[in-house]
Amino acid sequence: MRVEPTIKTGPVKTQAQIKAVSKKRFKYRSLLTYAAFVGPALLFFLVIQILPFLMGVYYSFTSWNGVSSVVEWVGFDNYKQIFTDDQTFFNSFVFTTKFMFAAVIISNLIGFGFALLLNAALKTRNILRTVFFIPNVIGGLLLGFIWQFIFVKGFASVGNMTDISFFKMPWLGDEKTAFWGIVIVFAWQISGYMMVIYVAALQGVDTSLLEAARMDGASNWTLLTKIIVPLILPAFTICFFLTISMAFKIFDLNISLTGGGPFNSTQSVAINIYQEAFQNNRYGLGTAKSILFFVVVAIFTTFQVMLTKKKEVEA
Known part of the structure; x- marks a missing residue:
């Protein structure tokens, strides 16, 4: 088997x-x-x-000079020195904060205005978009030296020929005019970038809503404030965030236009940190300042995003 x-x-x-x-x-x-x-x-x-x-x-908790191999731990001494014995850093923070508010408002108004203009049926809108965006392509240092020549030489020549007081002012030699000079150049550089974001947002608005509102008798101002702006609030959130962070961190334009002068009246926080760390060779103290700077910028930008996001939800 x-x-x-x-x-x-x-x-x-x-x-x-x-x-x-x-x-x-x-x-x-x-x-x-x-x-x-x-x-x-x-x-x-x-x-x-x-x-x-x-x-x-x-x-930031050390007294390192940025060169030596010896790193000495000092705890919170750097932060204590900043809050008790560093008036220059406080003044630079005040200047940077004022500059931020002015630059954010002006650059966004100009960028949004350009976007509204170029969103219309203009034959030259593509050329104008390129023209308005070109300043953003130019490096900050180069742009600053170009405008320094314009303020010092160009405006003075025009003022002598026309006898207009606006062009005769010491634009980079006085505290107030130097402040607005930096704001003007910053807004001129960054507005084109903001314009691109706003144009993209405006092109996403449903034209049928605008046509229906016009048929109901809505004015252009009503269309802008009641329909267009609420619909593109996400673009405002992005643009405000970018301009706040850029304005706070301004360095190249500031150092090429005024170098922080006259008498440190236009010294930004970034320049103050740079001088502390790399010119005074107090890297630990400079790093402590940069950490505080990071915290302040983070608070401002977070508050701005939360506020504008809340408006988006309400809209």
């Missing part, structure tokens, strides 16, 4: 088990794909942003 060999097989998998295995494999592949795309960017972000920031927090 012949006995047939038996073949041992594993347990038969059910349909649910097969689906579970397939689901695990799909998750594993998705995780690998996600890591392949996000991993390098995350690595660079950690190395370039997070690690230097944490090192900066550490150095």
Whole structure:
């Protein structure tokens, strides 16, 4: 009698088990794909942003001069010195805050005005968009030196020819006029960038809503304030956030136009930190100032985003 060999097989998998295995494999592949795309960017972000920031927090509690291999821990002495014995830093913060408010309002008004103009059916709107955006392409230092020549030489020549007092003012030699000179150049540079964002938002507005409002007798001002502005509030959120952060961090325009003068009256916080760390060789104190600066900018921008986002929800 012949006995047939038996073949041992594993347990038969059910349909649910097969689906579970397939689901695990799909998750594993998705995780690998996600890591392949996000991993390098995350690595660079950690190395370039997070690690230097944490090192900066550490150095803010030291008296390191930026060169020596000896790093002495001083605790909160740097922060105590900033709050008790550094009037220059406080003055630079006051200047930067005033500059921020003026620059944000003016640059956004100009950018939004340009956007409304170029959103109309103009034959030259593409050329004008390029013209208005070009200042943003020019580097801040180069732009500052160009405008320094305009303020010092150009305005003086026009003032001598026309005898107009506006052109005869010491634009970079007086505290008040130097402040507005920096505001003018900043707004001239950044308004084109804001214009691009506002134009993109305006093009997303449903024209049927505007036509229906016009048929109901709404004026242009009513269309602007009651329909257009509420619909593009997300663009205002982005533009306000960008201009606030850019205005707070102003450095290249400031140093090329006035260098913080006259008599440190137009010294921004960024210039003060730069001088403290790299000219006075007090890297620990300069880093402490930069940490405080980071906290203040974060508070301002967070409050602004929360406020404008709340308005978006209400609209």
